Amino acid sequence: xxxxxxxxxxxxxxxxxxxGMRGERVVMNDEIVGPINSSDExxxxxxxxxxxxxxxxxxxLLDMCETAGREALAAxxxxxxxxxxxILSTITWFEQTPAAATIIAxxxxxxxxAAYDISAACAGYCYGIGQADALVxxxxxxxxxxxxxxxxxxxxxxxDRTISFLLGDGAGAAVVGVSDTPAIGPxxxxxxxxQAHLITQTHSWLTFQDxxxxxxxxxxxxxxxxxxxxxxxxxxxAKQAIEAxxxxxxxxxxxxxxxxxxxxxxxxxxxxxxxxxxIVARDIAETGxxxxxxxxxxxxxxxxEGQATGGQIxxxxxxxxxxxxxxxxxxxxxxxxTV
Numbered sequence: 001x002x003x004x005x006x007x008x009x010x011x012x013x014x015x016x017x018x019x020g021m022r023g024e025r026v027v028m029n030d031e032i033v034g035p036i037n038s039s040d041e042x043x044x045x046x047x048x049x050x051x052x053x054x055x056x057x058x059x060x061l062l063d064m065c066e067t068a069g070r071e072a073l074a075a076x077x078x079x080x081x082x083x084x085x086x087i088l089s090t091i092t093w094f095e096q097t098p099a100a101a102t103i104i105a106x107x108x109x110x111x112x113x114a115a116y117d118i119s120a121a122c123a124g125y126c127y128g129i130g131q132a133d134a135l136v137x138x139x140x141x142x143x144x145x146x147x148x149x150x151x152x153x154x155x156x157x158x159x160d161r162t163i164s165f166l167l168g169d170g171a172g173a174a175v176v177g178v179s180d181t182p183a184i185g186p187x188x189x190x191x192x193x194x195q196a197h198l199i200t201q202t203h204s205w206l207t208f209q210d211x212x213x214x215x216x217x218x219x220x221x222x223x224x225x226x227x228x229x230x231x232x233x234x235x236x237x238a239k240q241a242i243e244a245x246x247x248x249x250x251x252x253x254x255x256x257x258x259x260x261x262x263x264x265x266x267x268x269x270x271x272x273x274x275x276x277x278x279i280v281a282r283d284i285a286e287t288g289x290x291x292x293x294x295x296x297x298x299x300x301x302x303x304x305e306g307q308a309t310g311g312q313i314x315x316x317x318x319x320x321x322x323x324x325x326x327x328x329x330x331x332x333x334x335x336x337x338t339v
Contacts, residue, residue: 006139007139007140009137009138010136010137010139010142010178010179011137012179012182013136013137013178013179013183013184014176014177014178014179014181014183014184014333015129015176015330015332015333016077016143016174016175016176016177016333017072017073017077017174017175018071018072018075018172018173018175018296018299018300018303018333019067019068019069019071019072019074019075019172019300020068020071020170020172020173020296020297020300021067021068021071021170021171022053022168022170022290022297023053023054023056023064023153023169024056024059025053025054025055025056026051026053026286027052027054027288028040028050029043029049029050029165032158032164032165033165035158036158036159036160036161036164036165037161038161038165046261046263047166047261047262047263047284048261048262048263048265048282049165049285050285050286051285051286051288052167052168053168053169053170053290054152054168054169054288055151055153055169055170060151061090061092061093061100061149061150061151062104062107064151064169064170064171065088065100065104065149065171065173066107068149068170068171068172068173068293068296069086069108069147069171069173071173072145072174072175073108075175076143076177076333078143078175078177080110083113083143083144083145084113084135084140084141084142084143084144085113085114085140085143085145086104086105086108086110086114086116086144087101087116087117087118087128087131087145087146087147088101088104088115088116088117088118088128088148088149089119089120089128089147089148089292090117090119090124090148090149090292091119091121091291091292091321092150092151092152092155092291094154099116099117100117101115101147110145113145114141118131120292120318120320120322120324120326121199121291121292121321122258122260122289122291122292122318122319122320122324123189123258123292123320123324124148124318125146125148125172125293125294125318126187126189126317126318126327127187127189127324127326128147128148129176129184129316129326129328129330130187130326131144132146132176133176133187136178142177142178143175143176144175144177145173145174145175145176146173146174146176147172148173148291148292148293148294148295148296149170149171149292149293150171150291150292150293151169152167152169152219152288152289152290152291153167153169155201155216155217155218156219157218157219160218160219162220162221162222162223163220163221163223164218164219166261166288167288167289167290167291168288168289168290169293170287170290170293170297171293171297172290172293172296172297172298174299174333183331184329185245185246185247185329185330186241186244186245187241187326187327187328188237188241188244188326188327188328189325189326190237190324190325191322191323191324191325192322192323195225195229195323196321196322196323198221198225198229199219199220199222199226199320199321199322200220201217201219203217204217227263227264229323230260230261230264230268230319231263231264231267231271232267232271234317234319234325235272236271237317237319237325237327238257238315238327241317241327241328242272242329244329245328247313249273249274250275251313252274252275252278252313252314252315253279253308253312253313254278254280254302254308254314254315254332255268255269255272255278255279255280255314255315256281256295256298256302256314256315256316256317257295257316257317257319258289258295258317258318258320259282259283259287259288259290259295259297260284260289260294260319261289262282262284262285265280265282265284279307279308281298281301282298283301284298291320294318295317295318299314299332303332303333308332309332310332310334311331311334312331312332313329313330313332314330315327315329316328316329316330
């Protein structure tokens, strides 16, 4: 009987390096409070945000992805030609086809790597890490470049008080490759589409195009309901990721949640009963909420500033529109580069 040849699986995978690019403009609270009839004090108290980073008009989503991708490859010591798959998570690529990942792969010199986009909003990067881990362990790829990137400023209504003042622009990237030891735990992921209305666009692109709705679609959220879900329900998902990795909360050295709101971050850390000395990512204070870029940008900042170091055990979790979520425990890489 004829038998098929299949790839040889790898037992483990790991994050080899991370990189990132934040929007070039530092946008302070005082710059945006007028249209929402608010104040710097209100935003700081409600969200912990002091400033957010937004891209210059001439800086495209692809530009940020390319920079973040190059930095991740340099940190990992991997050549673009050695990349087998490029996965981009974004909700702000406004062309239905081709996928932005295919263009990024060409820009980086990774062609003919497989390349595709995913749309899981703020959970997207952790979705991508889950897919990259599976691809490497299945033997379908040796090196996977995962990018989370957003130009959230393109879908902001400056007068909206529900979410606009939270949002920033940036791209974060990671290279996932073969490992001799376990370094990415099982991904715990899912979605609750029954609550999809809690974070949505104001209307569809089709109604904008046909003139039914004349305004550009922008984001809205039901803040109190999202806060409750993220602070308590998502913490339970994070606990499941720790258990799936065969660990206890006291084994976690670094906590890297989606940078949605400082109050949510604090509440989640409390619910998880982490050690008193655990390092908690708080990049939101100066970068804002960058959706799919949030977790990788928070990771690269911790490593770049020496708050966290390679080899530490980190719990990362993304959550947002959908309501989609994904979490995994990872071993932090030894290097990072950023712009």
